[in-house]
Amino acid sequence: MIPLSLPASSSACAPFVTRLGARSVNAPGESRLEKGGAESSLWSGQHGLLEVTHGAEELHGDVVLAEPSVGRVERLIRSGSDHNTLLVTEQCDQLCTMCSQPPKKSHTDRFDFFIEACLLADPNITIGISGGEPTLHMDRLLDMIETVTTKRPDLNFHILSNAQHFERYHVERLRQKLYRSVVWGIPLYSSDPATHDAIVGKPGAYERLLESFCHLFAGAARIELRTVLLSTNAPGLDRLAHFVTMNLPQIEQWSIMDLENAGFARTRFAELRFPLSEQFEEIASAFDRAILHGVPVKLFNAPLCHVPENYRHLAVASISDWKQRFAEACNACSVKNSCSGFFEWHPDELVEEVVPL
Structure with a gap:
């Protein structure tokens, strides 16, 4: 680590x-x-x-x-790393059942430090922004993006957001050319409002998310849709795929993610986890549907040997280098360098369930 x-x-x-x-x-x-x-x-x-x-x-x-x-x-x-993310706040207005970064009530404003850091960064890199919920401090966030990209147009940003706070008056601001270097990573966990709201711990979150999508698309925002696989939403993944292909075809990518054993998920991991390697056939149709309709889809946080061969090209080496681990048996694997591996804190007994390719 x-x-x-x-x-x-x-x-x-x-x-x-x-x-x-x-x-x-x-x-x-x-x-x-x-x-x-x-x-x-x-x-x-x-x-x-x-x-x-x-x-x-x-x-x-x-x-x-x-x-x-x-x-x-x-x-x-970190110089030379593809995994640089700035934690801009630990406040959040949702309480996701599997949140890897449990929220805090207090906030320490470090945006000025982050601006300085970005201006000193290596050229042509992507910098992640996460929380908490960054858009709880929307003006400070957008001011930072605009300040940095004006002075450093070579930089790109990837911002994780629950998209609960975009309003119509943000549309013109988001239409500025400099926001073409920003991708918003936004979670949608189910096409069923009740299921989505239960996962994020906030009644009405689903409907507010759809409202924000209208503003974001009107502002020509670049969107990566993110879905964490859970025992509660995996059975409905194909229905979500249908919803995405019919209603959100403008997205740049749909990222479907295996669960991280951290934060709130740590004490309920066995209950929340969807056994990807054992039951991939239950979610395969969702990938098929997305591909059929031209929606770019990727699988995150899943070791290649846990994915059927026909779908391995969709699996991304997504786990940040500073928190990535492999089993000892992985040293003999021919595709280790292109594999996601596991999170450092993934249960040992599951890490050992690898089959070198």
Whole structure:
């Protein structure tokens, strides 16, 4: 597991963002390496000295948030990684039964730090935005997107949202050209309103979601539809596929995901989990229907050996590198490099149920 928070000390008095590894002399916002070893590294920049308890080689190019008062740095954007996500809030107005990031009531505004971090990022990357629910702070969120993409048009954003807070007055704003670099990842768990609302823990969420879809499509928003497979919604996946193909054909992708054993799901994993490898035939028709109607569909978080051969081309290596694991038997697999593997916290007994290909 790749550590994202590291012990550190700094001569600065307040938190600051810096890129470790200056690309030019006296580059603003960047820190140059003064001394590097296998277990610690010393950096200097406009905020003074920063010592991190981690080797310099793995940190070079990373954009970090240094917090001197608590003695740590947070790796906000890791150089060379395809899995960089900014957690902009832990507040949420839904209570999903399988939420991997249980919400909190409090909010710490770090948008200004995130703007700085994005401006220091490697070129031509996609930066994820998640929560909580980012659109609870809609104006701050959109201001950040607009500020960054105006100065760094090479960057793209992927924003996870429950889409409960889009209004008609957002349409013109979303129509701006700069929002073509933004994809909204939005969950829809069932074509049955009661089932969707029960999963997200919010009465009326389904109807409000459909209302937001109208505003988003009117604003030419790019949308990735996301469906987590659960024991409660998997039996209706083909009906959801019919709904999607008939009513939401504009989406860029439908991402169907295996369950993560984290957050609220951890204590109910056996109850909530849909046994994908054993019962794939129950959901295969949903993939078939999406493909038939030209809706791009992908399968996330599922090891290739758990998917029938005819559907493996749909499986994406989707699990972020910092929380990915493989079974020991996977070392003999010929397709390991293109496989999702498992979440670091997936039950050991299920991880061992692999069949090297």
